[in-house]
Amino acid sequence: MSELEAPAPARVGILEIFLTFLAIGATSFGGGVVAYLRSSLVTKKQWLDDEGFLAALEISQALPGLNATNMSVIVGDRLRGLPGAVAGFLGITLPGAIIVFVLALFYANNSGNDAVNAVLKGVGAASVGLLLAVTLQIGHKQLEHRLDMAIVAVTLVLVSFVHVPLLYVLLVVGPIAVLLYRPHKLTPDTSGLDKKPLD
Amino acid sequence: MKLLQLLGIFSLLSVLAIGGGTAVLPEMKALVTGQEGWGIDDAQFRDIYAIGQLAPGPNMLMVIAIGNKVAGFPGALVAFLAFFAPACVIAIVTSRIWNRFEGSQWRLAIQRGMAPIVVGLMLAGTIAIARTAIVGKNSQICLAFAAVVFIALYFGKKMNPALLILAGGLMGLVFLR
Numbered sequence: 001m002s003e004l005e006a007p008a009p010a011r012v013g014i015l016e017i018f019l020t021f022l023a024i025g026a027t028s029f030g031g032g033v034v035a036y037l038r039s040s041l042v043t044k045k046q047w048l049d050d051e052g053f054l055a056a057l058e059i060s061q062a063l064p065g066l067n068a069t070n071m072s073v074i075v076g077d078r079l080r081g082l083p084g085a086v087a088g089f090l091g092i093t094l095p096g097a098i099i100v101f102v103l104a105l106f107y108a109n110n111s112g113n114d115a116v117n118a119v120l121k122g123v124g125a126a127s128v129g130l131l132l133a134v135t136l137q138i139g140h141k142q143l144e145h146r147l148d149m150a151i152v153a154v155t156l157v158l159v160s161f162v163h164v165p166l167l168y169v170l171l172v173v174g175p176i177a178v179l180l181y182r183p184h185k186l187t188p189d190t191s192g193l194d195k196k197p198l199d
Numbered sequence: 200m201k202l203l204q205l206l207g208i209f210s211l212l213s214v215l216a217i218g219g220g221t222a223v224l225p226e227m228k229a230l231v232t233g234q235e236g237w238g239i240d241d242a243q244f245r246d247i248y249a250i251g252q253l254a255p256g257p258n259m260l261m262v263i264a265i266g267n268k269v270a271g272f273p274g275a276l277v278a279f280l281a282f283f284a285p286a287c288v289i290a291i292v293t294s295r296i297w298n299r300f301e302g303s304q305w306r307l308a309i310q311r312g313m314a315p316i317v318v319g320l321m322l323a324g325t326i327a328i329a330r331t332a333i334v335g336k337n338s339q340i341c342l343a344f345a346a347v348v349f350i351a352l353y354f355g356k357k358m359n360p361a362l363l364i365l366a367g368g369l370m371g372l373v374f375l376r
Contacts, residue, residue, distance in 0.1 A: 063293055085287070096260040122368045122372065127252050128333060135321040156320075177312035181312040
């Protein structure tokens, strides 16, 4: 048996999980889904406290997959196990999935249309500004050392300019970066009980 | 055959998507535009990305539009499930055992080490989209759009990104025809 997480609050219905994530999925435009999730899950529904929310977010960010969908399955799973996870996932993805599919059909039938192409070009160009802003904001929040900047630069050059497949980048740069931040370098032990020699 | 290709490529992308959708964009673009039989070029990849931006929810739902382009509704369904299911399974399993590593200094080291890689990958994702979106005869107008959105979001903290994206579409209708 594994030690389980903090006990979930009063039993939540599968339908309620689905509808809650459906509302988030239908209204979270243009990124920033974390703010929507927090306001819904922590403030309104109180399914999680702030600490639990941050713990789930931490897992979501460390793993493959999108924050939004990872959060939906993790929170759904904590509330009601696997059915809860499925309900959360379908809720957060269905509105967007249906709209993307309808837009894709429309696009397929109008791919020669000047107006359609012009709108999508404009959206694409605007997206570049959005992506850059979001990336730099995350960078400012999470990165502090020169070592961080070096890892950012190496990753960027390998992917964008040398075109190394992502799998190899992750397999090579990942372990090196983790080793560079290995425990005794990251948090010097202040208790004095477990002194390690410096490198 | 195409369904199997969709399954293989998007489930690979699913487990590689550390740091989220933007981080996996360069690889997705390379794999998707590199499939001879799929007939998706850079411009179409940009259009499909834009479709993802116009819909609510995660913009990586764009994989549905790719699947649809390649193999119709079954393709859309396969791309959707292949891109999301593996990552979701990993998330559920990990969250159930994650607390065992509470306070582990290696857990911190992993988070600390992966953070700059994710930022590097997101920058690479931005460049991948820029290379499809800021090209051709109107590239300077496109660059201006991107710059205005960036400045508005980065320096004006309270701007709504969705409105800026929609404004980009409207401006495109005016200036990019």
